[in-house]
Structures are given as structure tokens and as C-alpha cells.
Amino acid sequence: MPQPQQAPEVVAQAIDLVKVYGSKTNNVVALDQVSVAFARGSFTAIMGPSGSGKSTLMHCLAGLDRITAGRVFLGGKELNALNDSQLTKVRRDNVGFVFQAFNLLPTLTARQNILLPLDLAGRKPDEGFFRQLTESLGLTDRLTHRPSELSGGQQQRVAIARAMITRPDVIFADEPTGALDSKTGTQLLEYMQRTVRDLGQSIIMVTHDAKAAAYADRALILLDGRIVDDVPQPTADSVNAALARLER
Amino acid sequence: MFSDAIREVRHHPGRIVATLIAIAISVGFMAAVSVFLETEKGGLAKQLNRQYAGADVLVQRQTQDRTDAQVIELIKSKPGVAAAEASWTTFGPVEKGDTTLYLQLYGTPSETFRWSKVVEGAWPQGTDEIALPRDLAKKLDVAVGGEVSLGEQKMKVSGLTDDPPSRLIQNGYISPELITMMSSGEDGKAPANTYLIKVADGTTPDAVVSSLSELTSKDANTGESAFRVETTEAAMQDQLKELTMGVDALKYALMVFAGIALLVGMIIIANTFTILIAQRRRQIGLLRAVGASTSQVRKRFIGEAIVLGLLGSLLGVALGYAIAALGSWVTGSLHWGLAFPWRDLLVEIGVGVLITLLAALVPIWRTSRVAPLEALRPVLSADSQKRVSKVRAIICTVLLVLGIGLSVLALTSEKNSVLMALGSAFLITFAVLGAAPLYVALLIKGWGKLVGLTGPTSRLATMNAARNPQRAAATAVALMLAIGLIITLQVGAATVRETALSQIEEDMPVDVVVGLYAMGGPDEESVALPKEVIAKIDSLPNVRAKALLQGGATNDGRVIVALNPQVKDVAPMAPDSIPDDVALVSANMAEIQSTETLPGVNGEMITLKLQASPAAGDGMVVNDATLRRLVKDPQPAQYWFDLVDRENFANTQRQLSQLSAEYPNLMIGGGAFEAYLITQILNIMLAITSALLGVAVAIALVGVANTLGLSVIERTRESALLRALGMPRVKLRLMLLIEAITLALVGVVVGVIAGAYFAWLGISAVFKEADIDRGINFAIDWQRTLVLVGIAVVAAAIASILPGRRAAMATPTEALAID
Numbered sequence A: 001m002p003q004p005q006q007a008p009e010v011v012a013q014a015i016d017l018v019k020v021y022g023s024k025t026n027n028v029v030a031l032d033q034v035s036v037a038f039a040r041g042s043f044t045a046i047m048g049p050s051g052s053g054k055s056t057l058m059h060c061l062a063g064l065d066r067i068t069a070g071r072v073f074l075g076g077k078e079l080n081a082l083n084d085s086q087l088t089k090v091r092r093d094n095v096g097f098v099f100q101a102f103n104l105l106p107t108l109t110a111r112q113n114i115l116l117p118l119d120l121a122g123r124k125p126d127e128g129f130f131r132q133l134t135e136s137l138g139l140t141d142r143l144t145h146r147p148s149e150l151s152g153g154q155q156q157r158v159a160i161a162r163a164m165i166t167r168p169d170v171i172f173a174d175e176p177t178g179a180l181d182s183k184t185g186t187q188l189l190e191y192m193q194r195t196v197r198d199l200g201q202s203i204i205m206v207t208h209d210a211k212a213a214a215y216a217d218r219a220l221i222l223l224d225g226r227i228v229d230d231v232p233q234p235t236a237d238s239v240n241a242a243l244a245r246l247e248r
Numbered sequence B: 001m002f003s004d005a006i007r008e009v010r011h012h013p014g015r016i017v018a019t020l021i022a023i024a025i026s027v028g029f030m031a032a033v034s035v036f037l038e039t040e041k042g043g044l045a046k047q048l049n050r051q052y053a054g055a056d057v058l059v060q061r062q063t064q065d066r067t068d069a070q071v072i073e074l075i076k077s078k079p080g081v082a083a084a085e086a087s088w089t090t091f092g093p094v095e096k097g098d099t100t101l102y103l104q105l106y107g108t109p110s111e112t113f114r115w116s117k118v119v120e121g122a123w124p125q126g127t128d129e130i131a132l133p134r135d136l137a138k139k140l141d142v143a144v145g146g147e148v149s150l151g152e153q154k155m156k157v158s159g160l161t162d163d164p165p166s167r168l169i170q171n172g173y174i175s176p177e178l179i180t181m182m183s184s185g186e187d188g189k190a191p192a193n194t195y196l197i198k199v200a201d202g203t204t205p206d207a208v209v210s211s212l213s214e215l216t217s218k219d220a221n222t223g224e225s226a227f228r229v230e231t232t233e234a235a236m237q238d239q240l241k242e243l244t245m246g247v248d249a250l251k252y253a254l255m256v257f258a259g260i261a262l263l264v265g266m267i268i269i270a271n272t273f274t275i276l277i278a279q280r281r282r283q284i285g286l287l288r289a290v291g292a293s294t295s296q297v298r299k300r301f302i303g304e305a306i307v308l309g310l311l312g313s314l315l316g317v318a319l320g321y322a323i324a325a326l327g328s329w330v331t332g333s334l335h336w337g338l339a340f341p342w343r344d345l346l347v348e349i350g351v352g353v354l355i356t357l358l359a360a361l362v363p364i365w366r367t368s369r370v371a372p373l374e375a376l377r378p379v380l381s382a383d384s385q386k387r388v389s390k391v392r393a394i395i396c397t398v399l400l401v402l403g404i405g406l407s408v409l410a411l412t413s414e415k416n417s418v419l420m421a422l423g424s425a426f427l428i429t430f431a432v433l434g435a436a437p438l439y440v441a442l443l444i445k446g447w448g449k450l451v452g453l454t455g456p457t458s459r460l461a462t463m464n465a466a467r468n469p470q471r472a473a474a475t476a477v478a479l480m481l482a483i484g485l486i487i488t489l490q491v492g493a494a495t496v497r498e499t500a501l502s503q504i505e506e507d508m509p510v511d512v513v514v515g516l517y518a519m520g521g522p523d524e525e526s527v528a529l530p531k532e533v534i535a536k537i538d539s540l541p542n543v544r545a546k547a548l549l550q551g552g553a554t555n556d557g558r559v560i561v562a563l564n565p566q567v568k569d570v571a572p573m574a575p576d577s578i579p580d581d582v583a584l585v586s587a588n589m590a591e592i593q594s595t596e597t598l599p600g601v602n603g604e605m606i607t608l609k610l611q612a613s614p615a616a617g618d619g620m621v622v623n624d625a626t627l628r629r630l631v632k633d634p635q636p637a638q639y640w641f642d643l644v645d646r647e648n649f650a651n652t653q654r655q656l657s658q659l660s661a662e663y664p665n666l667m668i669g670g671g672a673f674e675a676y677l678i679t680q681i682l683n684i685m686l687a688i689t690s691a692l693l694g695v696a697v698a699i700a701l702v703g704v705a706n707t708l709g710l711s712v713i714e715r716t717r718e719s720a721l722l723r724a725l726g727m728p729r730v731k732l733r734l735m736l737l738i739e740a741i742t743l744a745l746v747g748v749v750v751g752v753i754a755g756a757y758f759a760w761l762g763i764s765a766v767f768k769e770a771d772i773d774r775g776i777n778f779a780i781d782w783q784r785t786l787v788l789v790g791i792a793v794v795a796a797a798i799a800s801i802l803p804g805r806r807a808a809m810a811t812p813t814e815a816l817a818i819d
């Protein structure tokens, strides 16, 4: 029986989002009236040339940076209405991050790094979920190692585990495969895709690699701070075609 | 070489500010000492100069062989003498109300020779007037026409003079008539000891000096000349020489403390350079990759060290001047202007640059280990998990074993205990400081286990503190050294005090003895305690037990008292009774003589057997019957009492000293008094040395700020990551605070333990060598120690404020940026 058509729940949303960097005299409009919504349980890729505003959009959606105008919602909260300590709490409880590099604290072991967000929130870890996560990421025998003793791929997997451990509304990933070789990168993307399919985790990923975008359910194309294209079920080819259209 | 260095300093002032402060404090200490002492010296010399401003030649009397009139007549008979006069000066207490000033009193000189002006009123006339400098009149709270007393004599203030305020030289003026009366001599008129001569125009002072050669001719018998004749200039030069010797001695003593501050400063500077170079490994690698030789790289850093040293030293000189200005403002010498001892300052700046360079040399040398590849390697974290070398462990163990061996020798050998204890202290110090990288991280981790239970913030903090053992060790070592020295002094002082006090308790168990000194002669009334004194003592608080002893003075003026049952309350070791013809005396006295013969009431001689007893204190105690044979009419003669709280003797002392104003022959003695004196002297000495060593502690604490500040800079990304992961700003600050306190505590704890051991060792060795055969009462002054620990911890907490702000300022987006 097919499910009745129903509007999917929105997990993150920007309405007329404007972000301007710099001083009054010398400013850069990084995001120009961006309106976009992300469905819960979806995997979205944000693409575009360098400097188009991908990272900025992600930072604004995740509550990492203040916006200049417009509204931003995440997991039902309006972020632009929150103060710094409330935002901090949102980041801790509702959001997970995977950055391109430098994801981990060098003084902590892999296990401690993964549990850090729960630790900061003063929450008890769910040992079952922890085991399931680390097993599925193949980290079980690396948990007592420190980041300097892990390979780049292992470090990124630790970062993903850390992002997932709080069961956040959204995981934001900024070029998570940027510093990895292609085989390791592929494994990571496959894992992220499985997470979305099997666990219903929402992921928003910034990438400039069309092959990476192909793992997502949807690809947004940014140019000069505006969303210029929205490619559903992207493939490497369809994304490359969309990017090629920008050249004209 | 320097332009690069200056650019680096200008671009990253935050990185070097703590180092600059450390250098500035070290150099500032030295500069303050030089400038202050030179200013004082200059002030004194100028003040003296001022007083002889009108005189060109001084004649100083050595013997009493001519009258003033003769001397003056002789001087005036010489060609080129425009004016001459005798000058008197004496010391006298001038008081009003509770204020007493000891003034240098001058007979008012005549117009020609006057060095000050009367700004209000007039110069003193007759024998009951006095002129005072304005500031002293203010201190005494008198105006012109007011009354002060000079010794016993009432004086009217005739005028106020414009003498500059000074703590060191305070003048007053009285009429020549009065001063010659005060300095009694033959027929109540003493000859002056100085004569002032003004030389006429066209004559040189030297010419006048040589024309007065007959005054300086040597006596045939004694080989001494009756007068000294010198130009004022020469006399002032002599004065200056004497002053300089005194000032220099003080300067060198203070420079010992400056040396300690410098040593601590060097540790901080070396640490800074190690960190700076670690942080710039990529930059160095890049330089090497583009073809810079290691010596070119080194030159850059040497240039930076020199620029830093110079800058810090100059700041230090400014700081020193500020402190010296404050100090000489307090003493009043600031009036004469601050000194500019450029030679001292040049040397001090040189020392500042040199120690910076020396401290930086080892870290700079290591830059050669940075490979060009370093530039290409992504840095995951700047902590170089260096293996702590085995060599270090072995050397430090050997030093420690040798040190402990010497300690044992020092405490058992017959000779040279102190020398060996000193050697032992040095060896152990080197071992403990040298081995710091081996144990500091462990201590921090242990402490981390403890505080880590409180949550992730403190766990992260202690992990951060321990992540770079070398750095943590260097930071802690600076504190260990500074705190260790202070604790050595504190524990030493406390131990000496406790030991001395328990000795006093044994020798003089009676806390306070109040009696009267026998005024001499067979007047027994003279030692009977007045009723007011007894009443006063009865009203004193803080008294546990007291005994009023009957007694009196013998015919030859010895005070004897008789034992009574109450004595046992204040001196528990006192016997129940004393046999006839036996006197209890102090152990010292009993050692010298075994009997004492005293005149009895009926004129016969009575021989007493002397018996040592602590209960006797400094006096002589007999039984009632014996007393009656020695003293005609015994009266209550001595009040003995025991205090509830000996430490609070000061209060008792104050009340008793009110009595001694009324009864000049009141005798106040007893153990509490001696204990009080010893405690006071030790406290003052300890306060001064602690304050001087405090400079080293301050530098060590700057080191804590420095380490944190630099670590935070290299951990910007981590801080940002923590913020992105949901750590609130306050928690980041708290993390730095805990890190600071952790570093400080490790240094303080090791410093306290080592310091306490050295103090115990030192005093034991001194006692051994001095052949003092009594156990020492090892004591730690917990109050002072805790205050010191508290200051260190609070200061470390304060030191974490700026680095903490910096860490908390990291925006979460910085974690994502890739450089």
C-alpha cells in the first residue's frame, strides 16, 4: 500500500536569508535573499563554485553564525530569535557537525571525542546506540586511540559518529570528503547515505564534487549568494550539467 | 635581522606581551633599586649641600683648645675672608601631643649663611622660641605662635621655614643663645664644632684654606690637628663617598633578590621561545624550503630575542622609575629630583637583553631540527609529544640520590653541616627542577582524575594542562623556584620561632613579671608595687593565673621575693617549698656561682645556696623566713602572671606600657615579653624578604599567563570546535581557569614541600654546627603558607582571564575554516 501523499515535515528552513560580511563601506553579500526548506530524513547536497556562499548558508542554517536579515528555522526553533547561550544549546542538542578536517580534539581518545557532545550536555550515553554506531563505522578497535594515531578516514568516521551520537535533527557536513582519497571518501558517502535511508537522519552536505552530490536526494546549486538550481535525485551527470549551465 | 624581528613583534604583540612583562619586571626591580637608592643618596647630598650653600670653606673642630671668639678672630684676620661664623647643631626631641619628632636643631645662622627662608613669622629669639619647617609644623599640628615642647622645655613656634620635606633629614631652628646653652660645656657655653667661612670676591676657597694652615698644624704630643679646614666642595665630596659606600652595600644585598627574579624570568623567557618556535614550525619549514639556511633562520630568532630583550628592558627601566618615584615621594627625596644612574641602567638593560638572549638560545638552537618538509605537513596539533629523555631521568636520579646522601651526612657528621646542607639543597633543587617534565604531567593527570569527576570542563582542562609536559614543567618550575624560596624562609622562620619560644617557655615559664627596679639604697618602699599597678594588672584581660609575691630590696639593692602557693599556678615546676637559706635563680646564674652572700636586716651577712629553677625567671626566690631576714618589711613586690593567649601579648604590653609612663622604674619582664620580641623581629625580617621574593613569584605567575595565552593561540581551532559542539563561552573560560589553577597548584605544591624540607634541613644543620643540643620544633606557619598558596592560585586564576576571553571569543565558524 503506498502511503497517502503528505507534505514532508520540514526540519530546516531559511526565509529571505541575507548574510553580509564586512564593514559598511566594504561589504560582501554572501547570501542574497535565500529561501529554502529541507525535509526531515532527506540528504541534501549544496553545490556551487568557490565563493558562491555554500559554507555561509550552512553556517547560518546551523546556528554557527549570525544572519543579517531574514529568518532561519531549525527543528522547530527560530534561530535568529535566540541568544548566544540558547544557540549554543541548539548546536549541542539539535545539530551535528562534520568538518573537512580538524574535527577532533587531540587530547581526547576516539571514544571520548564521540561522547563529547553528550559529556558537554551532561547526558548519559546510550551504550547500545554507541556500540551500534561504532560497529557500523568499523571503529570498535580504535576507540582508545587518539586522533594522531588514526588515519584521515578513521578521523572522519569518528567525526560522523560524534555528529550522530546526540541523534540531532540535522547533520551538517562541510566538504567531509575533501581531505580524503576517493576510496575512503566513497565509503564515507555510502555510510552517510545509509544513515539517511535506514535511520531517517537528515543530512545537509556542502560539496563541490559532483560524484559526492550523486549520493544525495537533492542538490541545490548556488551562485553569487543565490540558489539558482534545485536538482532532485541528482546524478553526477545531471549535476555536472546544471553546473555547466552556470558557465553560460 | 632586526627589521624582520620588529615586524614579527608588531604583528603579534599578544604573543610576546607576557615575555615583555617578565623581562620588564626583572629589569624593573633592578632599575627601581638603583634609581631609588641613587635618588635617596642624591637627595641627602643635596640637602647637605643646601645647608652649606652660603659657606665656601668649612672649619671643623676636632679638639677643644680654642674658644669660639679666638677661632673667629683668627679666621677673620686672614685675607679674602668676607664673613665667618660659628655654627652649632644638636639633636633634640620636639613633641606635641602624641607626636614626637627627633630633629636636627640648628642655631639660626646669620643672613649670609642662611639656607632657608622664613615664610611665616620670624626666626627664633631668646631661649623659648623655635622655628620649624612647614611640613613638620603640619605634622605636629602647630601654627606660628603655637606651643611645642623640646625635651622638658616649652617652646613657642616663632616661624615656619621653607625647608623641603624629607624623612631622612628633619631640621629645626633655635636661637644660637639657646643652642649653646643646650650643648653644655665650660661655663655653660660649648664651643661650636663647625665654623662657616664666606670667601670674598676675587679669592678662591682654596687660597683661604691654605691661609688657615695654622689651624691644621699637628699637635706635637698627640700628632693630631685641632681643626680640619676644607673647602665646602671637598667636604661634600667626602660626605658623598661615605654615602655611596652605604648605598652600594644595600644595593648589592638587594641585587641578590633581583638575581632570583632574573632566574625565574629566564625560565619564562626560555619557555616562551620554545612555544613560539613550536608554533612557527611551519613558517620555519617554509623558510627552509625556499632555501634559507639554518643559520639564517636562527639569526631571525636571535634578532627577535634581542629586540624583545631591549624592549622589555626599556619598559623595565620605566617601571623601575615609577617605583623609585613612588618610593622617594614617600621619603621626601623626590623633591630633589629623580637620579639618573645611567651606568647602572645601562648595565641593567644589558643584563635584560643578555638573559633574554641566553634563555632563548637553547630553543633557537633546536630550530635546526625543523626540516623543510615541516611546511608541507598538516599540523594536527602543536603538541610535540616528545619522549622525555632517559638521560634526563638518570641524571636527575643521580643528583637526587647525591643530594639526599649529603642531607644525611649533614645531619650526622661532626663538621661542616651547614655547608653540606647547602650543597644538598642545591643538588636536590637541580634534581627536582630538572626532573619536572618527568613528573609534572603525572601530577597533573592525578589531579585531573580528582577534579575530572566534576565534569567534562575540568577533564578537558587538566588534559590540556598535561598535553605538553615540557611546557607545563617549565611553567611549574618557575613557580616552584619562587614559592620554594619563600616557603624555605617562612618555614625556617616559623621553626626558629617555635624552637626559641619553647626554649623560652622552659627557661621562663612565667609569662609576665611586673615589679619595680630597686632605685638603690636601703629604701624598701621603693620596690613595693603601687596600688594602681596592682589594680591595673587585676583588670587586665587575657590573664589565666597570677601570683602576687611578697618581697623587697636588700640593703645593697637586690630585689628578693618569697615563694607562695599561688606561684605554682603560674610556674607549675616551682617547688612546694624552699629550704632556709636557699635561693632559686636562673640556670645561667647558678652555673656561674653556687652561693651568694647578701647583707641581712640586722647587719649580718647571710650566705644563700643558689639553686637553678626555671621558676625563678631572672630573679631570686627564697622562702618567707629567709625573706624576712633579708628584707625589713616585705611588701607585695612582684606580680607574676600567665596569659591565656601568649600571641596576644602586644595588647597586654600596650596596657602595661601606659603604667611605665607613670612609674619610670617599672620593670616588665617574663617569657611572653622575650617571645614577643623574637616573634616581632622574625616577622619583620620575613615580611621584607617575602616581599622581595614576591617579585619572583609575580614573574612566575606572569609565566602561567604566558603559557596559557600562547597555548590558547595555538588552540584557537579547538576552542572553535568546542563552541561548535555546544560548549558555552563561560565553560571555555572556566576550562582555562582550571588549567591555570592546575599549573599553579603543581608548582606551588612541589615548591611548598621542597621549601619546607630545605628549611628543616638548614636549621637542623645550623643547630648541629652550633652544637645546640636540643630538638628543633619543626613548624609550618599554616596561615602564611595558605595565604601564599591562596595568592598564587588567585593570581593564576586572574592570569587565565585574558587567555580565557580569547578562547571564548573563537567563533564556531573558525573551526571550519582551513588555512
Ligand SMILES: Nc1ncnc2c1ncn2[C@@H]1O[C@H](COP(=O)(O)OP(=O)(O)O)[C@@H](O)[C@H]1O
Residues within 6 Å of the ligand: A021, A022, A028, A029, A030, A048, A049, A050, A051, A052, A053, A054, A055, A056, A057
Ligand atoms: N568571514 C568572512 N568575512 C568576509 N567575507 C567572507 C567571510 N566568509 C566568507 N566570506 C565571503 O562570502 C562569500 C561566500 O563565502 P563562502 O560561503 O565561504 O563560499 P563557499 O563556501 O561557497 O566557497 C565569499 O565571497 C567570501 O569571500
Ligand SMILES: [Mg+2]
Residues within 6 Å of the ligand: A054, A055
Ligand atoms: Mg566553503
